[in-house]
Amino acid sequence: MQPDDKSVWNRKYAEAPEKWLEPDPFLVYAWEHFLKPATPGMALDVAGGAGRHAIWLADRGWQVKVLDVSDVGLQLARHNAVKVLGEERAGKFIDAETVDLNTVTDLGRQLYDLVLVFRYLNRELFPALSSALKPGGTLIYSTYTTAQLKFGKGPTEPQFLLQPGELRQAFSALRVLHHAETAKDRGVAELIASKPLRA
Numbered sequence: 780m781q782p783d784d785k786s787v788w789n790r791k792y793a794e795a796p797e798k799w800l801e802p803d804p805f806l807v808y809a810w811e812h813f814l815k816p817a818t819p820g821m822a823l824d825v826a827g828g829a830g831r832h833a834i835w836l837a838d839r840g841w842q843v844k845v846l847d848v849s850d851v852g853l854q855l856a857r858h859n860a861v862k863v864l865g866e867e868r869a870g871k872f873i874d875a876e877t878v879d880l881n882t883v884t885d886l887g888r889q890l891y892d893l894v895l896v897f898r899y900l901n902r903e904l905f906p907a908l909s910s911a912l913k914p915g916g917t918l919i920y921s922t923y924t925t926a927q928l929k930f931g932k933g934p935t936e937p938q939f940l941l942q943p944g945e946l947r948q949a950f951s952a953l954r955v956l957h958h959a960e961t962a963k964d965r966g967v968a969e970l971i972a973s974k975p976l977r978a
Contacts, residue, residue, distance in 0.1 A: 784881070788828065788849035800859065802835040803897050805921045809971050810839070813917065813956055820892030823911055826880060826899035830856025830873065834863050837872035841893065845875045846883075853877055880904065886911040895919040900939050905949045912974040918953060919971050920946060926966025933965065946970050 819840035827845035853875040860869035886907040946968040953972035
């Protein structure tokens with residue numbers, strides 16, 4: 780019997796809680812090049828786990844809702860948020876909700892100035908991610924591609940690996956600000972895109 784996603788991720792977060800503290804360099808890049816001048820607003824961190832990205836953004840004034848299947852991960856996110864931000868600011872800037880994203884098709888309409896997804900792929904959520912963005916809002920997405928197979932680690936099942944060009948095509952209605960696919964240290968696709976102000 781295959782372990783369910785919740786059990787797998789609960790174990791990962793419990794085994795190495797210190798591993799989930801630093802933001803992905805791609806988020807830092809996106810902030811430096813595209814988000815820094817913007818007024819902080821509402822962000823949605825999809826499959827945000829232990830909150831490393833949410834806490835980093837909250838420390839810069841963003842209000843972040845974190846969704847994840849792992850209650851252990853989200854408990855760690857709350858703990859780390861209090862350590863970094865203090866109890867009052869953590870409560871004000873971070874909202875964490877345990878959700879099985881495999882059962883979700885709606886993330887709300889035009890609620891968020893920023894939606895971010897790191898190392899998570901559920902193609903059925905693509906339309907919901909776009910819908911959740913306010914006009915002018917930004918999507919930051921980075922996850923594995925089929926190029927990851929040559930590294931012999933990470934996901935191997937097709938449903939968890941993007942095909943070449945797939946990420947850009949999936950969000951073709953958005954204005955692409957940055958897109959790259961690399962296979963240097965790992966096979967990943969990266970996208971930063973904004974929702975047009977008018978359809």
